[in-house]
Amino acid sequence: MFNKLHLWIGLSPLILSLGITVTIVTALKFLPPRLPLFYSLPWGDGQLATHQQFLIIPASISLITLLNLIISWQLHPSQSFFKKALLLSSIIVSFILTITFIKIVLNFV
Numbered sequence: 001m002f003n004k005l006h007l008w009i010g011l012s013p014l015i016l017s018l019g020i021t022v023t024i025v026t027a028l029k030f031l032p033p034r035l036p037l038f039y040s041l042p043w044g045d046g047q048l049a050t051h052q053q054f055l056i057i058p059a060s061i062s063l064i065t066l067l068n069l070i071i072s073w074q075l076h077p078s079q080s081f082f083k084k085a086l087l088l089s090s091i092i093v094s095f096i097l098t099i100t101f102i103k104i105v106l107n108f109v
Contacts, residue, residue, distance in 0.1 A: 010072070010087055013065040013094035017058040020101055024054055031108050057101050065090045 028051055037049035037056070049056075068086040075083055 010065070010069055010090065013061050013090050016094050016098060017061040017065070020058040020061070020098065021055065023101075023105070024051060024058070027105065027109075031105065035104055035108065037104065057097050061094045061097050064093050 031051070034048035034050060035054055036047045037054060038047045041047050068090045072083045072086045
């Protein structure tokens with residue numbers, strides 16, 4: 001029972017990433033052609049990204065989650081603290097990136 005719940009919680013960031021991808025693809029007609037994404041760059045055109053570059057957000061969520069899941073599966077069962085830490089870091093990263101996505105999109109809808 002716990003392993004099944006643990007697996008669903010571990011895969012939830014991937015499901016969230018898929019939802020963000022579907023939202024990006026379906027919302028293309030409602031969003032401007034370039035969106036601000038690269039806030040660390042100087043103000044101007046350098047901060048703007050195309051819709052394809054905007055897919056960096058769900059790709060990052062997926063990559064980090066898959067990497068953490070693979071590492072977690074390689075750990076010994078007695079190292080449950082590290083498994084939970086990897087799971088929690090995946091959830092936190094997906095939560096932060098999802099909020100970033102929502103804030104950017106809501107500025108233009």
